[in-house]
Amino acid sequence: MKPLIGISTYLDHASWGVWSMGAALLPAAYHTHVQRAGAAAFLLPPDAAEYAAQTVSRLDALVIAGGADVDPVRYGAAPDPRTGPPARERDTWESALIHAAIAQGVPLLGICRGMQLLNVALGGTLQQHLDGHTGGVGVLGTHTVKPVPGTRYAALVPEAADVPTYHHQAVAVLAPGLTVSAHAEDGTVEAVELDGGWVLGVQWHPEMGDDLRVARALVAAARERAAQRTGQRGAEDGGRLGE
Template sequence: MNKPLIGVTTYLDQARWGVWDMPAALLPARYPRLVQESGGIAVMLPPDAPETAAAVVARLDGLVVAGGADVEPVRYGAERDPRTGPPARERDAWELALIDAAIAAGTPLLGICRGMQLLNVARGGTLVQHLDGHTEAVGVIGRHAVKPVPGSRYASLVPELAEVPTYHHQAVDRLGAGLAASAHAEDGTVEAVELAAPAWVLGVQWHPEMGEDLRVMRGLVAAATASDTAGRA
């Protein structure tokens, strides 16, 4: 059986390596490794013209929208809180277009941290711009417990209360159209969202690439494999 092709969005930032210091499309290596360890083939998707998103998604079996900068508040009709980070406008435009294209095409989609927040915004939802207690320290991944909602897709993958790697200061506020909360933190923060079946669309607020639990990514890869097989039939 062919391994499914999973696109992963990237940062667009100033970076240093070797003798170079220049703008770069980059991604922490743990993202593609998580895809690979879960049975998929990872390809990087740097920001591009939003009008090309549907053509890109058509070549993929699954899509991961990675973590990163805060979503620009204008995207959900809010004034910027002073604690909201600088915008990543190229990423916002590109990834919103990818999310819309994936949902329209029925391509399995996993949003991670920022990716979950952007999924909510793409569906017309809003965000809490600052949240205390979900970041250990600057540049330090923390951990906290996440409780699944019984009967949800997330619960079918991870049915128990689980400790997850976390690093975020924003969260879902009003849920977007068609989205349901499928996990919560102990303080009630929405930690996972999903669209109803038959769509395989899941967002998680934590960073599975920073842990050892493969179940969420394996769920995406399994859905992408099934979608690829159905497409070839």
Template structure:
């Protein structure tokens, strides 16, 4: 059987399709398509009460925390920078609970962009609230830049060469969370991947594999979930 990979979703107060405009839990199609291309079955995980996270994760073979809005700075003990976006408190609470449940149960976990940042925060790390040069100047599009792996890490073994990736973020890891190690950098020193170097399969990438043709990162999650 193909492994079942749960992907967290956005929760939007207003979304439009057809003749409808109403609250919606949604996810860009690139995420489930990447899971499917990598050999898994995709299940969407809309925000729920954090107490439900362990029960949800128990029914999954792997978890993906998707990209999205800025993490509320109070989650890592900081005052908001004026350039930090509005909070998504319900999503923060749900996804932090999913991360905690995945780590506690040993369920393979992949954090993408915001998901990497949340993994760091969940383990006691902090975030740099603004940096320039990692978004496209054209709204609604992704920039691209090369990412250099750290050899000998899980990410470095998956993607051993310098690799140009799609990127869209203005925040990143500052102080590392407990137990995490950096496994890739951008040319300017920005952290582009973190992981737990223990038997638990937990990896975060700051870039967006769902917007690339390369499936190596997701295939590794699906394999671990198998």
């Protein structure tokens, strides 16, 4: 059975067919990337933070997708004029998902905004604007990412690699417990990971490329999580039968 990986989505206005209304959106590249790596994808629209732990408990792994800039209020900063409009409902929901995944030992991958929110959720801050990490408005750029030897990411991708990128914010102060695992050539933090457990954030968009190494590692961790959950259920059922 395929492991189940939840992917966060966002609320926006969309048009399709004869309809034009609010919708839970996610570029198809996210779920197809997860599926190509060998997992089943489950899309997670924003919900009340109180339901995050319950939601995560049903997953084998979690992806926090890219999107709008994180609200600077969350890291004690005034908005830069170049910072985009906040998505506060999504910030709240995804922060709760991140904390729940870490608490429950559920493998977690943060992509672009997802990596930034991981850093903020754990107590770090962001640089609100930098240039050179897009190909223009609505156009992906490409740049080289260099792994930090000895990190989880370096074990997955040991060489410098060109990656698809589209962001104008980045990690400023690194959150406690996180380790930098890759840099761009200009020094920008491009990947972070949590000490202990399978928690990785990447600043680029792996779903827009053909390299499946990170996604396959997430799926492998998800399979291990699924096996653990199956074993726990079996032990609980056996205990009840013995009562």
